[in-house]
Amino acid sequence: MRLKVLITREVFDEVLEYLSQYFEVTSNQSDIPMNPETLAMRLSDKQGALITLSDRIDTALLSRCPNLKAVCNIAVGYNNIDLEACTKAKVMATNTPGVLDDTTGDFTWALILATTRRLTEAEAYLRADQWDGWKLKQFLGLDVHHATLGIFGLGRIGQVVARRAVGFEMKVIYHDIRQAAPEIEQMCRASFVNKDELLAQSDIVTLHVPYSSATHHLIGKQELEKMKPTAILINASRGGVVDDAALIAALHSGIIAGAGLDVFENEPKLNPGFLELKNVVLAPHIASSSKATRFKMAMLAAQNLVAVLTTGHPPNLLNPF
Numbered sequence: 001m002r003l004k005v006l007i008t009r010e011v012f013d014e015v016l017e018y019l020s021q022y023f024e025v026t027s028n029q030s031d032i033p034m035n036p037e038t039l040a041m042r043l044s045d046k047q048g049a050l051i052t053l054s055d056r057i058d059t060a061l062l063s064r065c066p067n068l069k070a071v072c073n074i075a076v077g078y079n080n081i082d083l084e085a086c087t088k089a090k091v092m093a094t095n096t097p098g099v100l101d102d103t104t105g106d107f108t109w110a111l112i113l114a115t116t117r118r119l120t121e122a123e124a125y126l127r128a129d130q131w132d133g134w135k136l137k138q139f140l141g142l143d144v145h146h147a148t149l150g151i152f153g154l155g156r157i158g159q160v161v162a163r164r165a166v167g168f169e170m171k172v173i174y175h176d177i178r179q180a181a182p183e184i185e186q187m188c189r190a191s192f193v194n195k196d197e198l199l200a201q202s203d204i205v206t207l208h209v210p211y212s213s214a215t216h217h218l219i220g221k222q223e224l225e226k227m228k229p230t231a232i233l234i235n236a237s238r239g240g241v242v243d244d245a246a247l248i249a250a251l252h253s254g255i256i257a258g259a260g261l262d263v264f265e266n267e268p269k270l271n272p273g274f275l276e277l278k279n280v281v282l283a284p285h286i287a288s289s290s291k292a293t294r295f296k297m298a299m300l301a302a303q304n305l306v307a308v309l310t311t312g313h314p315p316n317l318l319n320p321f
């Protein structure tokens, strides 16, 4: 008898074909998001699942899926999975590290440049047919070259962002729970500072930490008040790392100059306060979304699923037991 797996959202045909060689596959190619009840029902007779960051895997769900052995996230972040609950239920959880670092780093730079140079605001002005000619003081922005870039989290993606700063001849500082090895600091030309120093010195603050209770609202009212009024904040990590309400208030009152955001609290719902602001660049969680990278992410997740259910040794196991 073939093992049964569920693919919770639309994937590339090649991924579907690959998994179909091994398993009886049920897939959601119509891409209709499943609520927790539907997910539990559809997973109740499955041995494995290829999931995305909008699927919550917790005790309540696991208790209804007695045959489940594998939950394989198509994402490097895994705050949607309760690892402890998975371990208790003897379910292996996996993610997709490594394959999306460059693409996510590139997009971080897209946000940095669009925000500092007010690109989306300027485009909206043009599209609204408001342009009546060149003006000396039109859409004055912030220079990226020679500015100070402050990186929270010098992990794989933070390092990519730092390395790309060389071309802009920037000073790079970073903060993390622990200082990086000297060779990494050297490669990134980045100096370790404490949190307050990073906030006070940076012209651009960019976040590259995983979301957890330790990083919940890492940037809130107090932190925003420590930033320069000319500075901008970039978040392509996870919603919840920033207190969105505090950020909206800071952008309104000029506590900081702007923000570029790919992620939000309560995605896909957006705090309507953001839509009233001109000094924020908004994207719908697409930092890793190049065709090549999203394909690699889905294929790696599928390979993890095959490995859990065939050998028991997936390449990217999050909860060894």
Ligand code: DGY
Pocket (backbone or CB within 6 Å): 053, 074, 075, 076, 077, 078, 100, 237, 285, 287, 288
């Ligand atoms: C990740 O891999 O965690 C990304 O946020 C998915 O887009």
